[in-house]
Amino acid sequence: MKKKNYLKFIVMACVVSIFFLSGGSKKVLAENTDGWVESATNPDLKITSGDYEVHYTYGINTQVGWNSAAVFTGYPNVYLVDKKANKVVQHQFGFFYNGDSSSSSSFLLGLKDSAGAYHVYSSPFSGAKIYTKDGVIKSVVEKTIDGYGKFQYENYLTPVGTDTVNHKYVITNTGNQVMIFRAMKNVDTDLDGNDKVPVYMLGQNEGLYIKSGSYRLNYFMSGSSGPKNFKNFYKPYHSPATDTMNANVYYPYTPEDITGVGDESKGYASDAAVAGTGDTGIYMKWDEVTLQPGESKEFSYDVSLSGNIKSERSYENQTQQSGINYPGDTLAYRMTAKLDSSFGEVSSGTITDTLDKGLSFTSDKVEILDASGTVLRSVPVSDCYDAAKHKLSVPIQKSDVQSENVTIRYFVKADQSLANQTAHNEGIYQIIGAVGEKNITDSLDVPFSQKKSQAVTVSYLDESGNVLPLDDGTANPLILTGEYGAKYETQEKPIKGYILLRTKGDTKGTFTDVAQTVQYVYGKDPNYKGNVITKYIDKDTKTDIVKQTVETKPVGDSYTTQERKIKGYTLVEKPSNATGKVGEGDTVVTYLYVKNPTPQPASNGIVRTYYIDESGKEIATKNQTSGEIGTDYTTIKKNITGYTFKEVQGSASGKYTKGEITVRYSYKKTPSTPTPSSSEGKQSNKHSNNLPQTGEQSKSLLSKVGAVLLIIVALAIGFIYKNKK
Incomplete structure (x- = not known):
């Protein structure tokens, strides 16, 4: 604290002293009867690491050279002791010291009022009684706070091994009013008087730690009753104190002021520093609690002293680079213990990982790597894995430590039980060095998604x-x-x-x-056959025209049938299954025909042509022609000597019809012409008389042809006779 505040705390100390002497509103509970022994002096609990110790005492520990006036409070005073030098290296009082004060080890209560604001009380354990039992220290006090009721507070300090102490607080509502509050624990001044000392993240949301030289105090926040988060907040004290607890009372905080936000999901990486500010520092905080009369609530966390050893673990998907893990993918898990010079030379150790039940090894070896990732050596999985417990325990040798780091790597895959689930592994790093054995723990959660199934x-x-x-x-x-x-x-x-x-x-x-x-x-089954029967049927009589054909082939084979040309028949219907696949049994293919009709003689018509004079008498030979009905006919007009064509009676041309068609060419007689008197007329008559008639012309021609033939025959006979001689 700053010196200007000294007077304020001296006044507060006096007020508290007067309050204690007058009895105030506190009521110390009756003596315990379950084995706890009340301590009126100085119970001391310590944890060790190498040559150093951290003491939790309820007074001044004169054994380590601290000679100030004793202040006996419900808070433990904290000392870091160098055993070799037999001196206190760092110290912090739980309540008052020479006019200065500290709430470094205090457990704070933020009581919620009717308006929803929190009133933070920093000294609920003042005036407590101290008890011991089997190495455990307990402080108990009961107090009444105006407007809130009556409460009992218990603090237990329990050693866990040689380097860890469990802090547990139990608050019981012993009044008749409902109590609503948040619990807080200051972290950053347990080993340093400066409120602004850095607080660091342990990693994997495990908690916080503060350093002191090459050593550190680790605050493990995990567990069902552990703190849920932390926050750095500062507001000035309400002075003078007026509450009936006679302790520091802060101005009311809004829920936003006091709600914790400091976890790794908010961007705090492993080993990230979070500095305190003002007169307060970093506080671990629990969720809001409501206690009915008679109800209790437990709050706890572990504090361990260690050399600056820390863990670092990661995994890498060897199957794909999508950033999504699926069951069946091979994952390389790494676990690294990082040591500092406070360890000195490492002699041995073990890195242990308890695997999720859904993980199994894909390689039969666990590798020990150097800082560059080069494999130094390997250990058979069968030598270091307990399948029944799902626990991998890899022994560490002196030569495995490279650049103050030791790393193991192993390869696993997830089964389907982890689809859309998270694989959770719990690790323990046990390192034995010059400062003794160190153990730190961590965990790793790996999410797995479900692949989309294909058909x-x-x-x-x-x-x-x-x-x-x-x-x-x-x-x-x-x-x-x-x-x-x-x-x-x-x-x-x-x-x-x-x-x-x-x-x-x-x-x-x-x-x-x-x-x-x-x-x-x-x-195809060679023994499984069918028949294709092809028929050629008279459609009218439903009888075969020709003999049917039968073809036997394996069922399922293709078949093809053909129509046939059958004399006297015409195909009228082709079957739809003329081609296809051979089926079981008989497949019948039917072609339908009709019989052709018998051809009939063509019907002819007759055309008779007559040549007549005006009296109807035939004057020339008649003509008769015939032809198929509907075909064309043409008659001939004749030139008849002594007659002149007059007219045609009937159709001179047309088409033959059934029966007879009569056509008559009518002529009129040509009148006789008188003998001309001129020479021209004589000449004309002369020629006219010399011209043969139509019948005479034919006879004259035949006579001439016959004469010529007789001459040719005579000559031929003469020629033959001559050659014989």
Whole structure:
């Protein structure tokens, strides 16, 4: 504290002394009868590390050379002692010292008022009685606070081994009013009088520590009744004190003032320093508590003295770099013990890790590494792992310590039980050096996610890769789904006409994040055949036109049939199954024909053509022609000597029709012409008389042809006779 505050605390000390002498509102409980012995002098509890000790006493420890006036309070005074030099290196009183004061070891209560603000009381244990039992020191006091009621406070200091002390506080509501409060414990001045001494993070949210030279006090905040967080806060004292506890009372704090925020999730890394400010420092804090009359609440934490040993642990996913861990991934776990020069030379030790039950080793060796990550040596997992306890214990040798560090590395994977869970490991670092044996603990939580499961596709195929219909009617391919890591199993399916030849893929296994395929490949059953019967049927009579054909082939084979040309028949219906697959039993393919009709003689028409004079008498030979009904006909107009064409009666041309068509060409007689008197007329008549008539012209031509033939025959006979001679 600053010197200007000395007078204030001297006044406070006087007030407290008067309060104690007058009895005040406190009421010391009756003597314990369960083995506790009240101490009126100086009980002393100490923890050791090498050549140093930390003493928790309730008075002045004259054995270590401290010769100031004794102040006997409910708080333990704290000393760091160098045993070799037999002197106090650092010290801190629990309450008063020569006009100065400290709440360095104090356990504070923030009592909540009706407005929701907290009134912080820093000296609830003043005037307590001290008891001892089996090395444990207990202080007990009961007090009444106006407006809050009556409360009993108990403090237990219990040694754990040689270097750790457990601090436990029990608060009981002995009044008849409800009590709402928060508990706090000052950290940063247990070994140093400066309120601004740095406080450091232990790492892994385990707690805090403060240094003193090459040694430190470690405050472990973990545990069900341990502090939940910490905060640095400062407000001036309310002076003079007016509460009935006659202790320091701070101005009311709002919930925001007092709520802790200092944990690693808020950005505090391992070994990060958090400095105290003002007249207060770093306080560990518990969650708000409500006590009904008669109820109690326990608050505890562990403090250990050690050399500056600290742990560092990490893991690395060897399977993927996505930042997400999945069951089945291989993870490399590292555990490092970092030592300082206070240890001197390390002789031996053990690094222990209790593995989560869902982890198993993927390598049969544990590696010891140097600072650069090079493997110094390895230890078989079988030699250092207790599978029943899931505990790995790796022995450390002197040569394993490199640059004051020793590191082990091992490789594990998680099973499906850790999907969407966290693997929790608990580590212990036991190092034996010049200052003795040191033990620190840590833990590591590794989250695992669940991979998205992919389907298994099961297909039933022929040798060409074609999908086959299944006898049971189920879908082909079959799609199987399930949770990642769940088991699947496929089955052979019966298919008529086929036998199983082989399988491809894993017919049983587990679902993974990779799509899987399973194929059952079938071949045709040579003993499973069907008939293809091809028929050629008269559609009208339903009888065979020609003999049917029968072809026997394996079921499932392709078949093709052909239509046939049948004389006197025409195909009218081609079957839909003219081609296809051979089925079980008989497959009937039917071609339908109809008989062609018998051809009938063509019907002809007749055209008769007559040549007549005006009286209807034929004057020339008639003509008669015939032709298929509907075809064209044409008649001829003749030139008849002595007659002149007059008209045609009927159609001179047209189409033949059924029956006869009569066409008449009508002529009129040409009148006789008188003999001309001129020479021209004679000449004309002369020529006219010399011209043969139509009938005469034909006879004259035949006569001439006959004469020529007679001449040719005569010449030929003469020629032959001559050659013979």
